[in-house]
Amino acid sequence: MKPVKVGICGLGTVGGGTFNVLKRNAEEIARRAGRGIEVAQIAARSSNPQCDATGTPITDDVFAVADNPEIDIVIELIGGYTVARELVMRAIDNGKHVVTANKALIAVHGNEIFARASEKGVIVAFEASVAGGIPIIKALREGLAGNRINWLAGIINGTGNFILTEMREKGRAFEDVLAEAQALGYAEADPTFDVEGIDAAHKLTILASIAFGIPLQFDKAYTEGITRLTTADVGYAEALGYRIKHLGVARSTAVGIELRVHPTLIPADRLIANVNGVMNAVMVNGDAVGSTLYYGAGAGMEPTASAVVADLVDVTRALTTDPTNRVPHLAFQAEQLSDHPVLPIGECESAYYLRIQAKDHPGVLAQLASILSERGINIESIMQKEAEEHDGLVPVILLTHRVKEQRIDDAIAAFEALDDVVGSVVRIRVEQLN
Numbered sequence: 069m070k071p072v073k074v075g076i077c078g079l080g081t082v083g084g085g086t087f088n089v090l091k092r093n094a095e096e097i098a099r100r101a102g103r104g105i106e107v108a109q110i111a112a113r114s115s116n117p118q119c120d121a122t123g124t125p126i127t128d129d130v131f132a133v134a135d136n137p138e139i140d141i142v143i144e145l146i147g148g149y150t151v152a153r154e155l156v157m158r159a160i161d162n163g164k165h166v167v168t169a170n171k172a173l174i175a176v177h178g179n180e181i182f183a184r185a186s187e188k189g190v191i192v193a194f195e196a197s198v199a200g201g202i203p204i205i206k207a208l209r210e211g212l213a214g215n216r217i218n219w220l221a222g223i224i225n226g227t228g229n230f231i232l233t234e235m236r237e238k239g240r241a242f243e244d245v246l247a248e249a250q251a252l253g254y255a256e257a258d259p260t261f262d263v264e265g266i267d268a269a270h271k272l273t274i275l276a277s278i279a280f281g282i283p284l285q286f287d288k289a290y291t292e293g294i295t296r297l298t299t300a301d302v303g304y305a306e307a308l309g310y311r312i313k314h315l316g317v318a319r320s321t322a323v324g325i326e327l328r329v330h331p332t333l334i335p336a337d338r339l340i341a342n343v344n345g346v347m348n349a350v351m352v353n354g355d356a357v358g359s360t361l362y363y364g365a366g367a368g369m370e371p372t373a374s375a376v377v378a379d380l381v382d383v384t385r386a387l388t389t390d391p392t393n394r395v396p397h398l399a400f401q402a403e404q405l406s407d408h409p410v411l412p413i414g415e416c417e418s419a420y421y422l423r424i425q426a427k428d429h430p431g432v433l434a435q436l437a438s439i440l441s442e443r444g445i446n447i448e449s450i451m452q453k454e455a456e457e458h459d460g461l462v463p464v465i466l467l468t469h470r471v472k473e474q475r476i477d478d479a480i481a482a483f484e485a486l487d488d489v490v491g492s493v494v495r496i497r498v499e500q501l502n
């Protein structure tokens with residue numbers, strides 16, 4: 069059988085990795101796909117020193133790939149929402165299948181893209197868009213298809229986890245580690261997407277749709293990054309037996325779906341609390357299977373290429389078998405997506421770590437405790453440190469039981485109104501992830 073012809077758009081970290089893996093493992097890949105996969109054209113603005121593409125036709129126009137009648141599958145690896153969207157739509161309109169690593173594109177324009185792909189009878193595959201090399205989309209769509217998914221929680225930004233790990237283990241400065249993550253090809257073109265949680269929110273949006281059968285709703289995701297975390301809070305969390313990780317959490321409740329990305333305290337003995345560096349991990353809890361955990365490299369040249377190539381193999385197989393019997397884009401049949409609402413953050417429930425800077429006066433603790441008890445918030449533990457010599461302020465650290473976020477917001481406002489409390493209260497969510 070003749071090889072499937074693919075075009076790579078964007079020859080950066082992931083594009084270069086994809087070319088290299090396709091070339092190095094060509095024989096193995098053809099044995100799995102049932103036919104060869106040949107890169108017939110590349111669109112790139114410049115060459116990539118980590119990838120020798122000599123002999124493959126190169127253009128600087130990505131639309132030339134989408135319009136190339138020889139090409140069966142367009143691989144979008146340029147990133148961004150604008151040109152990438154036009155490119156993918158053009159490829160679909162031309163009847164081509166698409167493989168992309170672009171979570172921003174899928175989270176924001178996926179509903180439109182999938183509708184057009186279904187109309188045209190083509191596949192859009194995006195395994196590399198979430199958690200890099202971990203086959204989490206395949207696991208959710210296929211491996212867990214018998215379950216009602218209760219919740220999922222993941223470390224889904226490699227750059228952010230790399231920064232937190234290096235800061236905690238080696239005391240390195242934030243900016244210094246971020247620059248290294250960029251040099252290693254982990255970071256987004258705009259690294260504020262990584263450190264402000266936007267990239268993780270893109271990925272969480274995709275996972276939640278596949279887990280719960282809801283349309284993609286990135287605009288409803290609550291997003292908080294890692295830039296406001298302090299080493300003091302990392303230390304206090306450890307003293308209480310927790311690690312702080314940047315998590316994406318999606319939970320199905322009777323009234324709606326929680327969709328939130330934020331730093332989170334996790335008990336230090338959980339496997340996911342020990343996922344370090346660029347590694348990602350996603351826990352998925354299903355009613356039949358219980359809790360499961362998926363772990364692997366969340367970013368980088370070849371780990372991400374691994375997922376891109378797996379999608380190419382899937383599409384190639386689908387081309388040679390019954391094209392009407394495909395796994396739906398969001399795991400549920402398009403006409404079966406549910407309108408179960410995504411909840412505003414105030415309606416979401418979790419436990420909380422609170423750090424309050426209090427004046428060293430008797431009775432402060434009693435005031436704090438009564439504010440919580442008046443609002444029906446139970447205290448799990450309380451820790452009061454020595455007064456800091458330079459300002460005489462006492463850090464008071466409280467862990468609460470689970471409660472709706474709006475009640476904690478209300479308690480924090482009452483704390484901050486006390487004469488004996490100075491500055492803003494630090495609030496970090498806590499998840500047990502059992």
Ligand SMILES: NC(=O)C1=CN([C@@H]2O[C@H](COP(=O)(O)OP(=O)(O)OC[C@H]3O[C@@H](n4cnc5c(N)ncnc54)[C@H](O)[C@@H]3O)[C@@H](O)[C@H]2O)C=CC1
Nearest residue numbers: 078079080081082112113145146147169170253367368372
């Ligand atoms: N780097 C990583 O570890 C991962 C990246 N991704 C996603 O993969 C995509 C690509 O990311 P990277 O390879 O890291 O980015 P990159 O910046 O290394 O590569 C993108 C390449 O596309 C080229 N490009 C951009 N616009 C173009 C245009 N209009 N015409 C021709 N070439 C164009 C750029 O010159 C660059 O060489 C993004 O959507 C990113 O979010 C997903 C998972 C992991």
Ligand SMILES: N[C@@H](CC=O)C(=O)O
Nearest residue numbers: 225226227255256367
């Ligand atoms: N910038 C992203 C790349 C992979 O999706 C990350 O750091 O996780």
Ligand code: NA
Nearest residue numbers: 195198200202
């Ligand atoms: Na993946």
